[in-house]
Amino acid sequence: MDSLPFVDVMASSTSHVGKSDMKSFEYTFQAEITNVYPLTATEKLYQIQLIDPAERQRFTFKPGQFVMLELPGIGEAPFSISSSPIRHGDLELCIRGVGNMTNFLAKVPRGTKVGISGPFGTSFPVGKMYAQDIMLIAGGLGLVPLRAPIAAVLENRSRYGNIDIVYGARNPAELLFTYQYDMWRQFDIDLSIIVDQGDDAWDGPVGLITSILAQRIAAARDMKKNTYAIVCGPPVMFKFVCDMLMKAELPMQKIFVSLERRMHCGRGKCCRCNIGSTYTCLEGPVFDYWTVMNLKEAI
């Protein structure tokens, strides 16, 4: 026999899987950091634009999804998209410097070329929430993934009922997006902020996020019938907040949380993101609370 014929999987006829599907596995959009705004001592807001105008326009995502950001030779990591979906591939990512890649990123100049792949994961179903009240509850960096649904809701403000943002941070210096608070309030959003520890200039409430959440729940129209909740924060926060929402009789399929796990692929292959045996990158990061209760070790 002659040697076996070599099969090129990229020739579409050789496989049940399309060539473009295969190509997308390692495909990265080239993008440019067009602007960087320091928000706090550790977080910066990066405006990142896909370079190819056609790709930029074709890039669509839903609020709550994430991208993988790659700095060639340095690393690749998942980040929530923090900008409005109507801006397509003109993205904003808010990133905290915590390690190799993120600290390197904090030092690169404007104009640096990075790689973007995605978008990945599930999203907050804001389209289903029309005519309802929405309670967005964020702790610390958890405000970042909520900024996309907030933007999406603001663009259609009249279609929604009352909107509450309940936001807790460790101290006033760590508050994110402070420059947007007035704008949010102008759009008739009830913004309540609480910090664990105040400073001289702080005259707002001090304490745990659950204390002001209790007030907002008490002031709500009707938690049982008319409200959706969106929750994101550090692991310890979920349990307390979701328990409170459940006590207020908010149905669990109307509570959405965004969970963070380690991710090395975003494509259901590396298994690093598994909760129990569920892929956070495919079936999450946004889960409804019923699903979360069914996951072992989720929160």
Place this chain on the structure above:
Amino acid sequence: MIFRVFAKEELENLYDILAVNHMVGAVSKGIGTSGPLFDFDFIYDFKDLRLDFSTTIHSLKRFLLPPVETLSTFEMQKETWQKHVDYNLSKPIVYFGLHTCDINALNKLDKVLWGSVYPDPFYAAKRKNMFIIGSNCMPQPFCFCKSMGTDTALHGFDMFLTDIGDSYFVEIESARAFDCISKLKNREPDVDDHNLFMQVTEAKTKQFSCHVDTTDLTKILDMEFQSEAWKGWGEKCLSCGTCANVCPTCYCYGVTENVDLDLQKAQKIKQLYSCNLIDFAQVSGGHNFRPESHSRIKYRYYHKHRGFVEAFEESLCVGCGRCGVSCLADITVPEVIASVRGKEGHNG
């Protein structure tokens, strides 16, 4: 399926027909404490090829999912970079003599790596370029493939050889395998051959001494999530990751990037990992979702025996027993599963 029979002397001819290709098969690796050792390796001489081998130390994995693989390279230019992706396509390889557990392991990997969203071209490229000759085996004391339904292979091979005494009984699954067999002195099997084939299967079934009860296992794993049994295994487990290393179906990995010293080129590298290693689920801010070894070993069983079943209606474990054989702490699947069921298990 088409069946044929050929005399054992013809095996070398089959080897010769295929020998123009790269060939991988089981070779002897000396004698271990409990008998002869075998492993898969490239074969350059028919005399090295063994079909009478017991379970190999490692699975085939290193040929399909190499421990280290370059996913992409970057050419760094002034103010920008170019990304190059090479799917690491290699020449076709003939795999000579795979047992049913290893064939089934590939079928299972196909489901997640090739058949689900985001198909992996690096895997597919190697998978598509395999020519697989299966061979029958007799169970070792630690084999529990029967319990996992992988003691027989229904597909996933080009041809499958069953030793029926003086001859091999061949199941033929592909046209190219049919062409090979046509070049050998072969004949249609008769009723006697059928009977011999069935006797071999029966003898195999009878020899199993190791079993795992998988009834309702997905539910039981959920019910017994807090079981003390896990704590016990956690205390024994060294978190070394050897089990994942030898397992034919463990595929998880990590990705790192590095730059050449001259800053001209950079690489994105995939490295196989193990969920038993301590930082597997550690995220930024230092939080580790599975800090204790018992939570990590539990997760490994969870993925194999629950998560994969939920997704694909079958377990990811093929019952080859390699993880138990290689484990320095003597942790075996049958004993772990039995303990979660509140029973005492034994391994062979």
